[in-house]
Amino acid sequence: MTSPTPFAGTPTFRATTRDATLALARRDLLRFVRQPARLAGTLGQPLLFWLVLGAGLSPSFDAGTFAGGGMTYTEYFYPGMLAMMVLFASVFSTITLIEDRDQGFLQGVMAAPVSRLSIVMGKVLGGTMVAMIQASILLLAIPFMGFHIGPGSVVMIVVTLAVLSVACTGFGFLVAWSMESTAGFHGVMMLVMMPLWFLSSALFPLESAPAILKGVMYVNPFTWAMILLRAPFYGGPLECFADTRYLTALGITAGVVLLILWGGVRRVKRREKGLPLARG
Amino acid sequence: MIRIRGLSYVYALGRSREGRTALDGLDLDIAAGTMTILAGPNGSGKSTLFRLLSGLALPSRGSVEIGGFDLFAAPAQARALLGVVFQSPALDRHLSVEENLSLHGALFGLRGRVLRDRIRESLSWSGLTDRLPDRVGTLSGGLARQVELAKALMSAPSVLLLDEPTTGLDPAARRSFLEQLARLKREREMTILMTSHVFSEAENADRVAILSQGRLLAHDTPAALCGRLGRNVLVVNTPSEERARALLPSVAERLGHSCVLCGSEIRLELGRDEPPVPLIDAVLDSFRDEITGVAVREPTLDDVFVHLTGAGPGTSPFVPKPQMDLAS
Ligand SMILES: Nc1ncnc2c1ncn2[C@@H]1O[C@H](COP(=O)(O)OP(=O)(O)OP(=O)(O)O)[C@@H](O)[C@H]1O
Numbered sequence: 001m002t003s004p005t006p007f008a009g010t011p012t013f014r015a016t017t018r019d020a021t022l023a024l025a026r027r028d029l030l031r032f033v034r035q036p037a038r039l040a041g042t043l044g045q046p047l048l049f050w051l052v053l054g055a056g057l058s059p060s061f062d063a064g065t066f067a068g069g070g071m072t073y074t075e076y077f078y079p080g081m082l083a084m085m086v087l088f089a090s091v092f093s094t095i096t097l098i099e100d101r102d103q104g105f106l107q108g109v110m111a112a113p114v115s116r117l118s119i120v121m122g123k124v125l126g127g128t129m130v131a132m133i134q135a136s137i138l139l140l141a142i143p144f145m146g147f148h149i150g151p152g153s154v155v156m157i158v159v160t161l162a163v164l165s166v167a168c169t170g171f172g173f174l175v176a177w178s179m180e181s182t183a184g185f186h187g188v189m190m191l192v193m194m195p196l197w198f199l200s201s202a203l204f205p206l207e208s209a210p211a212i213l214k215g216v217m218y219v220n221p222f223t224w225a226m227i228l229l230r231a232p233f234y235g236g237p238l239e240c241f242a243d244t245r246y247l248t249a250l251g252i253t254a255g256v257v258l259l260i261l262w263g264g265v266r267r268v269k270r271r272e273k274g275l276p277l278a279r280g
Numbered sequence: 281m282i283r284i285r286g287l288s289y290v291y292a293l294g295r296s297r298e299g300r301t302a303l304d305g306l307d308l309d310i311a312a313g314t315m316t317i318l319a320g321p322n323g324s325g326k327s328t329l330f331r332l333l334s335g336l337a338l339p340s341r342g343s344v345e346i347g348g349f350d351l352f353a354a355p356a357q358a359r360a361l362l363g364v365v366f367q368s369p370a371l372d373r374h375l376s377v378e379e380n381l382s383l384h385g386a387l388f389g390l391r392g393r394v395l396r397d398r399i400r401e402s403l404s405w406s407g408l409t410d411r412l413p414d415r416v417g418t419l420s421g422g423l424a425r426q427v428e429l430a431k432a433l434m435s436a437p438s439v440l441l442l443d444e445p446t447t448g449l450d451p452a453a454r455r456s457f458l459e460q461l462a463r464l465k466r467e468r469e470m471t472i473l474m475t476s477h478v479f480s481e482a483e484n485a486d487r488v489a490i491l492s493q494g495r496l497l498a499h500d501t502p503a504a505l506c507g508r509l510g511r512n513v514l515v516v517n518t519p520s521e522e523r524a525r526a527l528l529p530s531v532a533e534r535l536g537h538s539c540v541l542c543g544s545e546i547r548l549e550l551g552r553d554e555p556p557v558p559l560i561d562a563v564l565d566s567f568r569d570e571i572t573g574v575a576v577r578e579p580t581l582d583d584v585f586v587h588l589t590g591a592g593p594g595t596s597p598f599v600p601k602p603q604m605d606l607a608s
């Protein structure tokens with residue numbers, strides 16, 4: 001009842017947020033490579049996209065030039081495809097959170113003295129790494145797509161995809177945390193992510209959309225992420241950072257990412273509380 | 281070391297505003313360096329208490345201090361002192377034994393050499409040291425349980441919370457695990473709170489706490505609890521549980537005592553200073569051919585539990601172990 005009893009012999013340790021995050025992310029990655037079906041699906045998907053792109057590159061598919069300016073539609077669609085893959089890979093990687101809870105694993109992590117931020121970031125980093133493995137395979141197609149871009153742009157594209165992935169895993173985390181079943185998570189996510197992607201200028205340009213749709217597209221944070229992603233395909237870092245539209249998109253995206261992560265940490269910190277007692 | 285005051289927890293039940301009270305104004309003090317066994321019928325609130333003690337949920341009311349830290353105000357400090365084994369498994373089945381233990385160690389800031397030593401140390405009591413590379417999913421239930429326990433030891437906690445840790449362990453592993461606990465308590469002054477349904481485990485504990493419907497019924501040393509019952513127990517052995525069940529009413533009626541069914545045994549508490557011989561005579565007189573034996577023995581914790589929780593015929597969750605029949 002007096003002062004805390006010092007633990008004889010062994011000092012008590014606590015992991016730093018960074019160490020705990022890395023340990024949890026590493027575990028997610030290990031789990032990923034241990035599940036052959038998941039691994040095959042992840043590596044197969046971008047290869048499938050490669051095939052689609054290959055077909056699209058043939059002249060018969062791209063007979064005329066695309067409404068968006070002097071480019072072909074395949075060229076226009078390529079960044080959208082990248083984004084889509086990262087979007088779905090990231091969001092659905094957080095399904096493992098529901099499995100973790102069902103299998104009791106999460107309980108053990110929650111009872112450990114790790115910062116709640118590292119619980120969020122561990123999952124986000126794990127999901128992002130998996131998504132980026134996929135994205136890299138698809139990125140190898142760049143030289144064959146008729147893009148002439150420098151290393152600076154490649155770095156920007158990779159970083160943008162990673163940021164996008166962080167946002168999507170963060171969002172998936174938030175939803176998965178309150179979800180009881182993986183089936184429910186699938187349903188909700190398809191319902192939310194599909195329209196987000198359709199109305200993000202990944203499929204068709206913002207400029208050519210009807211006015212009402214345009215309004216919707218402007219409030220869709222994914223549209224801004226697409227602006228970020230597309231820019232380095234057509235200009236180096238210097239040009240991008242001189243463009244106010246690019247900077248606006250950067251600000252909005254950063255804001256959304258921070259908001260999502262903050263929401264995630266808040267959600268994890270909130271502990272279930274017993275109902276108030278009925279009688280006085 | 282652990283100080284629980286007025287702890288209540290009410291679960292929400294669907295949409296109704298009425299909840300289910302799992303803990304009801306619990307007061308409990310656990311002294312540093314002691315081992316306490318928490319017993320109680322199914323649904324008495326033991327796991328709920330563990331959820332609160334490990335900082336996973338906030339109570340409806342009440343406070344908990346662990347090592348002087350307010351668990352609900354400073355959860356991180358309190359958590360750093362804790363090692364927890366939950367009733368439900370908490371290992372990653374896709375990871376190996378070693379990976380599971382390393383991960384848990386890493387969450388407590390262990391790395392490198394210390395981490396490797398700790399893994400060895402926390403498995404030393406078990407038969408698992410050569411199964412480090414095996415995936416947990418390929419281990420048998422009892423072996424996985426042993427890894428679970430090793431995991432809780434990874435952080436060399438000053439307080440160990442164990443929710444039915446020994447379910448599924450074979451007798452040798454169980455004994456070995458209890459010995460390890462006793463050693464940790466002795467050498468490291470660990471404070472241990474453990475739920476158990478096996479009372480032979482409780483006999484070596486410093487304290488036994490009995491919980492029923494979210495309330496503490498008793499909290500004392502095993503000897504004092506048995507002493508408090510203060511009466512001997514008459515045990516009638518029968519060949520089978522069905523036979524015991526069938527005999528129960530007639531035995532109770534013949535002896536004029538209320539009796540309790542425990543497996544294939546029929547038990548009754550003697551009155552204070554009541555001589556047992558007339559009862560034994562009566563049993564032999566009427567049931568000689570249907571029973572396998574009759575004996576009088578001192579009360580065990582099992583009897584105390586049945587007495588306190590009023591577990592009625594057949595409802596006692598404690599299956600008596602064979603050696604109990606021999607005790608007298
Ligand atoms: N998530 C929940 N929602 C509603 N009620 C619950 C929930 N979890 C437990 N309860 C109820 O709270 C009471 C106490 O449950 P608890 O799990 O703490 O019991 P226990 O003593 O651990 O039992 P056992 O010996 O079976 O493990 C029970 O009536 C149980 O049904």
Ligand SMILES: [Mg+2]
Nearest residue numbers: 326327328367
């Ligand atoms: Mg329980």
